[in-house]
Amino acid sequence: MTDIYPRPMTPHEAADLAKGAAVKAADRAHVFHSWSAQELIDPLAVAGAEGVHFWDYEGNRYLDFTSALVYTNIGYQHPKVVAAIQEQAATMTTFAPAFAVEARSEAARLIAERTPGDLDKIFFTNAGAEAVEHAARMARIHTGRPKIMSAYRSYHGATATGINLTGDPRRWASDTGNAGVVRFWAPFLYRSPFHAETEEQECARALQHLEDTIAFEGPQSIAAIVLETVPGTAGIMVPPPGYLPGVREICDRYGIVLIFDEVMAGFGRTGKWFAAEHFDVAPDLMTFAKGVTSGYVPLGGVAISGAIAETFARKPYPGGLTYSGHPLACAAAVATINVMEEEGVVEHAARIGSDVIGPALADLAERHPSVGEVRGLGVFWALELVRNKATREPLVPYNASGADAAPMGAFAAACKKEGLWPFVNMNRTHVVPACTITEAEAKEGLAALDVALSVADEYVTE
Template identity: 80%
Template sequence: MTPHDAPDPRTGAAVKAADRAHVFHSWSAQGLIDPLAVAGAEGSYFWDYDGNRYLDFTSGLVFTNIGYQHPKVVAAIQEQAGKLATFAPAFAVEARSEAARLIAERTPGDLDKIFFTNGGAEAVENAIRLARLHTGRHKVLSAFRSYHGATAQAINLTGDPRRWASDTGSAGVVRFWAPFLYRSPFYSTTEAEECARALTHLEDTIAFEGPAGIAAIILETVPGTAGIMTPPPGYLAGVREICDRYGIVLVLDEVMSGFGRTGSWFAADLYGVTPDLMTFAKGVNSGYVPLGGVAISAEIAATFDKRPFPGGLTYSGHPLACAAAVATINVMEDEGVVGHAAHIGATVLEPGLRELAERHPSVGEVRGTGVFWALELVKSRETREPLVPYNASGADAAPMAAFGAACKKNGLWPFINMNRTHVVPPCNVSEAEAKEGLAVLDAALAVADEYTT
């Protein structure tokens, strides 16, 4: 079905009925959800069987960095399937080798060895395993405002409330406050104060936990689901210096922020910081086939030159996924997608979102970079009280539900988390599409304004 085909509600009803009968959805109370039956997608849009088309300001789950159904990536998957659809990870396979080479060429510093996983959570699991084995230490520090995945170790490293139900295996995990000036835990009034106080807090945490027992600090370079809080100048460099001083491995999680999302290949490039390990997934192949991985420094890789790494996955470096990655990276290079993301962010999204903030009292803060933005919605700009309570559900979440419904009514699919809406379209979103989305947000924010005081 294409956007030009006639609506087919009967097929849509059958798709939804089968879903409701047999599909168990993530992060959901199964009896309370009503999934949209999707008929197709192309570029920055998707559509349902009733003929409704939506501009996707979520990029799936922030992974369709080059949009849906890019013909060159689809063709690469088809070609690879005809040549070698699958093969065990212990062998050298062309698609796997080429994907690793292209990724390593773009990672900062000497992160030249790539361990492939099936997604971001497994990348985090293996990064932490690498750090612990390399250092011989056990503790890992992570930020409260963070999300690192839903597998056993990754969910316990996560800071947001999705951790709570599974918070039974947190041995060795220590959480700390990362900088966030708008809701500063350090009572800061400037970025410089927030940076200095956050670094002091981190170093104090290390001192009281015992630096000799700390294997790693893991940070999302720019936190994603937790709110797209770009770190203040000097913060990541300060964390790098602390890690060097205490022999702690710095892990940067670029699962969401990597591969053009911030207007650079990796967000670490914006801050001039090279981690010891970097996790990636999502945008590496625009989510067309599940793929993630860990980029590993020369020093940590050398630890396992004569010593086996005790980890692996049946589908590590799956040929179809790697072929999709090769095609995606080449498309991003050939079509200037990374530069385009920076341009759209600087010339359309940032000025457009800031203009909306001036006119809508529900917008407390605009923050982000590239095609990675968040609007913090509040009841009052003066008190900064969130539009809905932290981790709200049911009736408490009604204001954000009303905002989301207004977006969808006008053909925009929004990314909503707690009291925020994230503006995360594909990295190759056109100027016209970006402006279309801003216009819909303008109308929906008028609905949010009704809940302000």
Template identity: 75%
Template structure:
């Protein structure tokens, strides 16, 4: 590292330590990597270490870093019209909404823009409650819906614990997860049937007349890339129709090509009443989120004011990024590429690693969104580390993550899992490189087995 790079590194680290308050962290116990640059599927530090990003930042750089067409579009939009209040009609905002609505299923043709995913969830819940006149919302354990007030109460993982006020009108239920079935199911079909029966029982005993919405991640993201068994989402749709409940799908992590479809609900041909989106809609280049709204719910607010809004709703710079991102994905066939990468490269490659490494208990995923469940014992399926592990308890996963980074791969680890979520347009060569690094790192996980 030359003197100029060393000085830049020192300045960045010093300012970060003095002034930046990092999320989900004990501030004095972390040492964030200082990133000097990004391009495509890679980022690098000031010492010249390059990392193949198998996390897509936080699962949002769907078109990779620094795509020239999108960065140019952002610059052009900034020069033309950088910002204007959300109450005005603006060409780029209208075009972003049109492009999104064209890709949503069914009649979800109205778009309410937010700044990010958690705000999308907050507003979807508000819309459902106002539309139905009911207070409660059902959400699954093993879920993540964001860190704002309602969203964190909806969340079904450990990040809720320090924030749960028990006042958000939320009821949690068990969704299907055959590998760790809460219903003692042996097959996906059994798991689906029993999970739907459990959800129906929950609805009945909570009182259908009190339930505004059921919210689900179309594919469970943060909880471990949980792909619902065939028939489950259709079954939830039927329950919602039967009891007059709004069905909300959280596509924040999996929308815009991540699973090999524009929206993951297309895999099961299910149309919800509301879709929450964010992340991939701009590939994270400028923050943007939103809610796609069905005709029936939009009609509720045709002559009744919707009591919600945001200063930066539909920010024109973000909408310019969305228009460019969607057009690039269309022109370059990135959604289709994500599907092929999953079916032909990542899926087979990860399953081959599972056959080789006994620490891999299960492989699951779609498109460019996969997870390896790491275990201490494949027979008992005991996780490699306990639920919500920290400190010494998390040592095996920490060692595995360090081995990935040493090999030049930036992993996304959560609990006892590694989530494999590279950019949707990753090259076959980089997939092969990433799998080879994972192969080496999994030997470290194997060494920590019981």
């Protein structure tokens, strides 16, 4: 793939260097970016986006294999959702959360219809981190217990509770060590902490490890176990068969609330409305965000089981948000869910994953010595990049920065040179395009990925 413009540029994609320079200058003068050393970053000035593509002010057009931050599940600028937002803005832009509002009621109904089990009550938040924050609070109040367990390879948000529940290094700077969090190892056969050789061994040993941890912490002190149903940023490690049902059984035995974090995996990303459907397990609480509005307007929430909802039937829930169930956001959710239903987006995500992306990535793994493992579902995939397939040494060290991270930087630059915007984290690249990506677009991106992996191959040591 040598030409990143497979079609003529439209007028709104034409270069505007002066405007781009102004946008960049204002950003550098006033915007404080997350997770960044402010003087060491160089944000791309984006001029526009549509479908699975976006472009800059220099006229460069990119195929987005990141879905922004894995949330534009229906792609950018879907006309039906844009129209619904405009209509809601003209009718009722905002209203306080204590009232019954049509957009809010309908969004809750549509979400509850699709959640597993009896998760029929919806508490709306502004984003996924807040959803995790409130799910943890609900679990603690419901059980009267202080501790919450979470996995090391996880990300649950950057609020006070969310960041302490997070397992990856972004937690370290904010970890107070007194947040009532107990961490454990979840299954990951490729880098098994249990020295397992099969999925069956990994599952059994991970469940035993979890139960041992509970025993030593004291089951009577544990309010909840929170798990990303399929972990996202941490590496898209699909749990082995039997693991989530096993966790459900352990939770039931000890009276522990099971929380599934579906902020990234939910709303079609794995080829199901929610990833829990793959494992036939219903949690007690489930967090969501991102794909519920395709990111068009920020919205998140907690889906609540009947038993936990009953806890707050006669006593107030001690929590709330000024913008809980914001009408503009809820209207975007209603439109997004309806679009996904009408256009078969969830089914398409499953099909494009099983028929196109999965087989193509398996082929790349066969041909490129830098690809140690491929794993995923739907449009939710990860490639583990290594220096040596036999030893599984990562292409870059854990949490690498600076010169140590150079191989992944070279790989990412090669992707962009080919017109592909990649999702890169540590020694992995994730293939997480919109659920609406066409077969032709997927093949275009995979061809660019093929070229870029040749750069990663240069760092392989046999």
